[in-house]
Amino acid sequence: MTPSTPTAAVVIGAGISGLTTGVVLAEADVKVRIISASRPDQTDSAKAGASWGPYMVSHDRVTAWSAETYKELEKIAGHRGSGIRLLPGVEAFTEDGYRAWSSRTAVPPAWATQIPSFEERRRGGDERGLPRGYFYGWHYTIPIVNMPAYLEYLTHRFKAAGGDLITGSAVESFDGARELAGFSDREAVVVNCSGLGSYELVPDSTMAPTMGQLVIVRNPGIGEFFQDNPVPGELESTHIFPQGDIVVIGGCDRLFQPGDPWIAAEPDPLIRKRILERAEAIRPELRGVEVLAERVGLRPVRTDQVRVEWDRRRSLRLIHNYGHGGAGVTLSWGCALKVGRLFGVLSPSDESEAVGMPTLGGVLAG
Numbered sequence: 207m208t209p210s211t212p213t214a215a216v217v218i219g220a221g222i223s224g225l226t227t228g229v230v231l232a233e234a235d236v237k238v239r240i241i242s243a244s245r246p247d248q249t250d251s252a253k254a255g256a257s258w259g260p261y262m263v264s265h266d267r268v269t270a271w272s273a274e275t276y277k278e279l280e281k282i283a284g285h286r287g288s289g290i291r292l293l294p295g296v297e298a299f300t301e302d303g304y305r306a307w308s309s310r311t312a313v314p315p316a317w318a319t320q321i322p323s324f325e326e327r328r329r330g331g332d333e334r335g336l337p338r339g340y341f342y343g344w345h346y347t348i349p350i351v352n353m354p355a356y357l358e359y360l361t362h363r364f365k366a367a368g369g370d371l372i373t374g375s376a377v378e379s380f381d382g383a384r385e386l387a388g389f390s391d392r393e394a395v396v397v398n399c400s401g402l403g404s405y406e407l408v409p410d411s412t413m414a415p416t417m418g419q420l421v422i423v424r425n426p427g428i429g430e431f432f433q434d435n436p437v438p439g440e441l442e443s444t445h446i447f448p449q450g451d452i453v454v455i456g457g458c459d460r461l462f463q464p465g466d467p468w469i470a471a472e473p474d475p476l477i478r479k480r481i482l483e484r485a486e487a488i489r490p491e492l493r494g495v496e497v498l499a500e501r502v503g504l505r506p507v508r509t510d511q512v513r514v515e516w517d518r519r520r521s522l523r524l525i526h527n528y529g530h531g532g533a534g535v536t537l538s539w540g541c542a543l544k545v546g547r548l549f550g551v552l553s554p555s556d557e558s559e560a561v562g563m564p565t566l567g568g569v570l571a572g
């Protein structure tokens with residue numbers, strides 16, 4: 207820290223972005239207060255699947271931020287009860303999906319090939335683990351995250367580093383957040399991690415959420431994950447994420463029509479049926495398993511790109527970290543470390559080089 211480095215931060219939001227940012231700053235000896243309308247377990251972050259891998263997000267640092275997150279999650283996976291598992295599995299494309307994506311971006315993408323365990327799969331070549339109906343893919347080991355458990359882990363870690371968490375307080379302005387935290391203008395920086403809340407708070411009219419639905423079932427003994435990438439524009443996909451005793455199965459992107467309220471709807475029974483049918487076709491042992499719960503949540507998609515930067519047009523010191531789309535888990539540490547660098551508590555030279563790949567799903571988001 208230099209003498210001009212701020213000493214306190216008010217972080218708005220207790221989803222994965224706010225909590226991870228809170229941990230980075232508090233562990234660098236910044237006095238941090240998180241203010242959030244909802245508890246961590248009530249956020250959209252708690253609804254995610256979740257697997258590492260950028261989806262529905264764009265920024266020229268996506269690959270670098272994803273890699274930084276991978277490294278941190280790999281370390282945390284060693285902590286019992288953290289909710290992080292490093293699991294092997296397959297990511298696959300149908301022939302149509304492969305051709306459509308290949309005409310738009312590099313397949314396989316750089317964020318996947320940088321993983322040391324990455325191995326290609328191809329119909330007619332090495333087909334191991336490629337389910338029937340799929341043409342191309344890869345096998346690798348990635349973090350699979352049990353979100354409720356991981357958010358609890360982050361909350362404990364944040365508090366252990368001296369951070370304060372205030373929930374049940376919706377703020378109407380950035381000044382209001384700083385006042386609520388009880389910090390003076392001179393000492394504190396406000397960090398906006400309000401996800402979709404940024405639509406009104408910033409205000410940012412480029413926010414355009416999609417709704418995701420997941421089914422949680424009892425695990426019949428599945429140890430590897432599976433996920434596919436349907437043709438661009440197709441709103442339903444298949445992912446199977448084993449997490450100990452349960453398997454989290456998805457998924458879909460339900461779009462909002464103009465005028466629709468941005469709230470998580472009740473689970474759609476037809477979507478549930480299709481999610482289960484697709485998963486059973488890939489993993490027949492899922493047939494007839496007990497459904498334990500369902501989750502519906504919103505992805506805070508920003509049609510421009512994820513926003514992690516100083517907002518210099520304000521009278522107070524404000525850093526944004528929002529708009530992570532379908533990749534808030536994947537980008538969480540990369541973006542939080544970036545906030546630490548902007549803040550001045552981490553050295554800018556820590557930042558690895560950008561590769562600048564567009565991501566699968568980015569076209570849909572844009």
Ligand SMILES: Cc1cc2nc3c(=O)[nH]c(=O)nc-3n(C[C@H](O)[C@H](O)[C@H](O)COP(=O)(O)OP(=O)(O)OC[C@H]3O[C@@H](n4cnc5c(N)ncnc54)[C@H](O)[C@@H]3O)c2cc1C
Nearest residue numbers: 219220221223243244251257377401403418503534535536
């Ligand atoms: C079904 C589903 C599956 C997903 N799967 C994956 C996956 O596999 N991998 C992946 O990387 N990502 C996945 N995502 C996306 C990921 O969950 C999001 O990108 C991420 O959770 C966004 O986190 P966040 O902290 O920015 O926002 P949120 O979790 O929405 O948190 C926002 C916080 O801000 C607070 N807030 C908002 N407005 C205000 C205000 N005015 N005053 C005070 N507080 C406020 C809220 O209360 C909340 O605490 C998935 C999402 C869904 C819905």
